[in-house]
Amino acid sequence: MDIPVRYGDYIDWDQLPHLWCPGCGNGIALKGVALALAELNIPLHKLLLATGIGCSGRAGNYVSFHSFDGTHGRTLAFCTGINVTQPDLKIIAFLGDGDCGAIGGNHLLHAARRNLNITVIEINNFNYAMTGGQFSPTTPLSSITSTSRKGKAEYAMDTASLVAEAGANYVASTTVYHTSQLNNFIKEALLTRGFSFVEVMSSCPTYYGRYNHIGDGPEMMKWFKEKTLPRDKYEKLSLEEKQNYIERGKLVQRNREDFLTTYKKRRKK
Amino acid sequence: MEKKKGKFPFIIEERLCKKCGICVSHCPAKVFTAGPGNEPRVTNPRKCTGCNLCFFRCPDFAIQLEVSP
Numbered sequence: 001m002d003i004p005v006r007y008g009d010y011i012d013w014d015q016l017p018h019l020w021c022p023g024c025g026n027g028i029a030l031k032g033v034a035l036a037l038a039e040l041n042i043p044l045h046k047l048l049l050a051t052g053i054g055c056s057g058r059a060g061n062y063v064s065f066h067s068f069d070g071t072h073g074r075t076l077a078f079c080t081g082i083n084v085t086q087p088d089l090k091i092i093a094f095l096g097d098g099d100c101g102a103i104g105g106n107h108l109l110h111a112a113r114r115n116l117n118i119t120v121i122e123i124n125n126f127n128y129a130m131t132g133g134q135f136s137p138t139t140p141l142s143s144i145t146s147t148s149r150k151g152k153a154e155y156a157m158d159t160a161s162l163v164a165e166a167g168a169n170y171v172a173s174t175t176v177y178h179t180s181q182l183n184n185f186i187k188e189a190l191l192t193r194g195f196s197f198v199e200v201m202s203s204c205p206t207y208y209g210r211y212n213h214i215g216d217g218p219e220m221m222k223w224f225k226e227k228t229l230p231r232d233k234y235e236k237l238s239l240e241e242k243q244n245y246i247e248r249g250k251l252v253q254r255n256r257e258d259f260l261t262t263y264k265k266r267r268k269k
Numbered sequence: 270m271e272k273k274k275g276k277f278p279f280i281i282e283e284r285l286c287k288k289c290g291i292c293v294s295h296c297p298a299k300v301f302t303a304g305p306g307n308e309p310r311v312t313n314p315r316k317c318t319g320c321n322l323c324f325f326r327c328p329d330f331a332i333q334l335e336v337s338p
Contacts, residue, residue, distance in 0.1 A: 002321075003321060003324060003334060005334060008333075011330065013330075016285050016329075016330055017284065017285045017287065017329060018329070018330075020328065021287075022287035022288060022289035022329075023287075023289035023290075023291065023328065024328055025328060026328065027327070027328030027329055027330060028325070028326060028327075028328045031325070031327075031328075031330060032325075035325075176326075176328075177326075179322065179325035179326055180325070183325070205289075216289070216290070217289040217290060217291050217328075218289070218290050218291050218293075218294035218295060221291060221294075221295060221326070222294075
């Protein structure tokens, strides 16, 4: 895959190095966003990066275009207002798994149901890494975290399927290891008019990797390679085997009208 | 950007590198070797196949194009 040379325009180089740990996947996802924006050649003044709280919430500091830091989980509620008042603005919400699955679950569902013109990049690192590695709704069953020392007893939430059911126009999930897939998905999500959602499973070597004896950054990347399967292969597995793997790939691509289009149609009647 | 086999097309900015070792262990052509402090060193630039995977997988924006962005 070729590199769009102007990707550096979207990164604030003076703010780097970033605060994320060595081997953390957040930087890979943010780079994926910058590469997709450079390839689509979207001007800086028509962009907004909205972030939530947590490790991924720092991403707004490292971009050179407008950024906005919302309260925990409520970023999509603010994005709704921004989208309605500034329809020309391309809104990218860079959220964590707590923002999407836990405290902001309701906002995510209803933003997807309304089909707002927002692109959501969910950084799913399977725990609350900034507060010390507590388990989150997306933590897989029987994982060790700082609040589940003997293994998590709850089943994990599949946010991608949830958003697809709620009515989003584009839903895909991938990992930071599969970078060409990641860059393609982010590009397609940005091109989609309506609600688009890309779940990026990211490595957290400091907490999730260490507690579950996966290892450091490179080992976690290898873990993603071995543990994830493309959606068509995953569907063929038996129910017991499915527990050992995580699916990745495109889930939904459809062409429903977005919120502002349907709203304007109703206003004209 | 045209692909040139046998030439490593990137620079590694030491200011940004956090020495996580992802580029060293995941390069398919083994272009890098880890130094004493786990920092990547380009020791086999001729083996580079131009797959750009080290660039995409670097989480710290340290592997950059030679044309400064």
